[in-house]
Amino acid sequence: MKVLYAKESDQLSRWAADRFVEQLKKNPKSILGLATGSTPKKMYEYLGEDTRAGKVSFSQAKSYNLDEYVGLASDHPASYHYFMQEQLFSKVDFPEGANTLPNGVAEDLDKEALTYDRKIQEEGELDILILGIGSNAHIGFNEPNNVFEALTHVVELDESTRQDNSRFFEKIEDVPTHAISMGMRAIMQAKEVLLMAFGENKAEAIRDLVKGKVDPQVPASILQLHPNATILIDEGAASLLSEEDRESL
Numbered sequence: 544m545k546v547l548y549a550k551e552s553d554q555l556s557r558w559a560a561d562r563f564v565e566q567l568k569k570n571p572k573s574i575l576g577l578a579t580g581s582t583p584k585k586m587y588e589y590l591g592e593d594t595r596a597g598k599v600s601f602s603q604a605k606s607y608n609l610d611e612y613v614g615l616a617s618d619h620p621a622s623y624h625y626f627m628q629e630q631l632f633s634k635v636d637f638p639e640g641a642n643t644l645p646n647g648v649a650e651d652l653d654k655e656a657l658t659y660d661r662k663i664q665e666e667g668e669l670d671i672l673i674l675g676i677g678s679n680a681h682i683g684f685n686e687p688n689n690v691f692e693a694l695t696h697v698v699e700l701d702e703s704t705r706q707d708n709s710r711f712f713e714k715i716e717d718v719p720t721h722a723i724s725m726g727m728r729a730i731m732q733a734k735e736v737l738l739m740a741f742g743e744n745k746a747e748a749i750r751d752l753v754k755g756k757v758d759p760q761v762p763a764s765i766l767q768l769h770p771n772a773t774i775l776i777d778e779g780a781a782s783l784l785s786e787e788d789r790e791s792l
C-alpha cells in the first residue's frame with residue numbers, strides 16, 4: 544500500500560483524475576468503480592474538464608458504484624444515483640446504460656444486493672476503483688463489524704455515519720438507516736484502488752488504516768492486503784502520521 548501526501552487536496556484530485564485518464568487510454572473499455580461523497584467531487588470535475596477538452600473519453604467504459612441508500616429513489620436529490628448524475632455522468636460521455644448503482648428502492652433488497660454482486664462478477668474485475676473513507680474508517684458503506692462482508696449486502700448504518708451524512712439532508716431523521724453496499728470481495732479484486740481522504744476529521748481513520756492492524760472494526764484496513772492500493776491524503780488527513788509513513792506527491 545502506497546501512501547501519497549500533498550498539502551493541497553486539489554493536487555491529489557488531479558493525480559487521481561490522471562490515473563483514470565491513463566487507464567481509459569490504455570483500455571477504453573475499462574470497468575470503473577465509483578464513489579460518492581464530497582471527497583471525489585473535484586476529481587469528477589477534472590474528468591468533466593478533460594472530457595470537454597478531448598483528453599479522455601468514457602464512450603466505451605462502464606461504471607459500478609459502491610453503494611446507495613435504502614429507500615431513496617434515483618430522482619431523490621440525496622440519492623447516490625442523483626449525486627453521480629450531477630457530479631459526473633452528465634459531465635462526461637458515458638453511453639446510455641453504462642452506469643450501474645444498486646437500486647435502493649428494490650422490493651427485495653437482499654436479492655438486489657446479490658444480483659448487483661453477480662453483475663460485477665460477470666464483468667470480471669473492476670479495472671480501477673476510487674474510494675473515500677468515513678470518519679469511522681468505512682469504505683463504501685462497509686461499516687465497522689466483526690467480519691469483513693465479502694458480497695454486496697444490505698447494511699444498517701452506524702449512528703456516526705448518519706450524523707456525518709446528515710449535512711446532505713434537512714434533518715437527521717431524514718437520513719436513511721440502511722444502505723446497499725458493495726462488499727470487500729469486489730473491492731479487493733479491483734486491479735487498482737485509489738482511496739482519497741481530505742481534512743482533519745479523517746486523520747484518525749487514516750492513522751488506523753495505515754498504522755493499525757488489519758481489523759474489520761477498521762474496514763479500510765483491509766487495503767493493507769491489496770496489491771495495488773494508493774492512499775491519497777492531504778495535510779489534515781495526514782496530521783496523525785509521521786513523515787516517514789508517507790511519500791510526497
Ligand code: GLP
Nearest residue numbers: 579580581582675676677683684
Ligand atoms: C459516504 C459514502 C462513502 C464515502 C463517505 C465519505 O458514507 N458511502 O463512500 O467515502 O461518505 O464522505 P465524504 O467524502 O463526504 O467525507
